[in-house]
Amino acid sequence: MSAELITSLTVFVLAAFLGFELIRRVPTLLHTPLMSGTNAISGIVIVGAILVGGAAGATTLEGAVSFVAIVLATINVVGGFLVTDRMLGMFRRRRSENE
């Protein structure tokens, strides 16, 4: 195994533990926004799509495939953050704040 892979695996495993600790604290009240918010975060694959499609030597097929990937990942990012914001805006402490 290469040194890079070992570093990546270490990061991967630590991120798993960090993730569990973070998510455990999220109340069930907010589990739906949690899901749409994590949807937005998984849109981070847009970085990968740009790296692949934006490379100078990209072939037509690579270009086409990564174009679709960019569209899909952007839907995740934009839609995910916006719908989460819309939902979180509905959670209010008192009735009077919004009427």
Next chain:
Amino acid sequence: MISSPSVVVLLYLVTIVCFVLALRFLSSPKHARKGNWVGGAGMLVAIGTTLALEGIGNWGLIAGGIAIGSVAGVVGARTVRMTAMPQMVAIFNGVGGGAAALIALSEWHEIVEPAAEETTSIVVSALIGSISFAGSVVAFAKLQELVSGRPIVFPGQNVVNMLVLLAAVALGVAAIAGAHEQWVLWAIVGLALLFGVLFVLPIGGADMPVVISLLNALTGLAASATGFVLDSTVLIVSGMLVGAAGTLLTLLMAKAMNRSVANVLFGAFGQVQAGTGAARGDDGRTVRATSPEDVAVQLTFARKVIVAPGYGMAVAQAQHDVRQLADLLEEKGVDVKYAIHPVAGRMPGHMNVLLAEANVPYTQLAEMDQINPEFPQADVVLVIGANDVTNPAARSDPASPIYGMPILDVDKAASIVVMKRSMNPGFAGIDNELYLDPKTTMLFGDAKDSVLKLIAAVKAV
């Protein structure tokens, strides 16, 4: 243009920190919205950094893709109804997984000299991404009722599913061992897509919370695998954070339904016996029907009322009327709370969002463990469109299919009013002991109708 590699790494680290903070802020509804924007800012940093990397070009392609995706994202996020959030999340799961699989395919074409490490990451990311994409499409179709929400089953299904998955994995192993023909990865993607369809088809509507959570986890893991392909720490970490969230929610949902994840995915469907729907219990006890006027009197003179809503309330679009009824009662000095079962709805936390949208303050929304000790002090419990999650047989009858499932202890209240369309049994197809309890009265009719009548009657008291 950023040319220093360490600056790039540091900027991506900023993104990771933003994502972690976003999830951290989600631990309270007070800061959650702010946290979401911190996460969004982190995403902008990541995208900006990537665009500024040396050697990135093809601007037309990138700008076009982002523009189309943004329009679709904005329109979707603005227009989606809160009852349709499960479908929306299913689509989001799917597109994330699909993007990961596409990147894997593209990378597969690029490799000249395949090394086992790189091919492994590519195969894993193509496999998981495709399963998540196809599974999510089917989940969406079921939730949107484009196909039947009922389990679709055929003999030998589990065997067929396993064979398809095994074939995909076997091809994956071959690819890692050196079979680097173009068609190999396409075949893996094809088989994984097929498996994704097959594994969601037999899962029924009531089990959707588990499936959506699982697909969420898969999407995150696919993104993480893409990080291994591209040697990108920010992808590895972000994907795993999502993977952890999805995994935890999957386990929570399965626990709330008293089933193992394996049982939900491969369990015996269609084998639950249909209830008789009889209004008469075996031992001669019968249900008692009541009128809106009687319930209104009960409610008005109560000190503490707990509402136990189920998905039936959302189907009837009655949540706004329920909130109005609660407001009326509060004006009369009644303490009103909502008891939310973890699987009340079609996805984790769904009922909370539906009630929040109807302007119910979140301080009134109580989760199961928090509200259960309060039922003995409640004068009236209003059960609206909920069934199995209130069935005391889950506590007392080891022969019941739902025995052991955590339930709302509504039967411990002084009196219970069940609003129900008819005596048909719930999802699990079993009779509810609660309806035969001498403390229980039934208010038959459409949930929205009944609540409107209750509002009128309470005003008249």
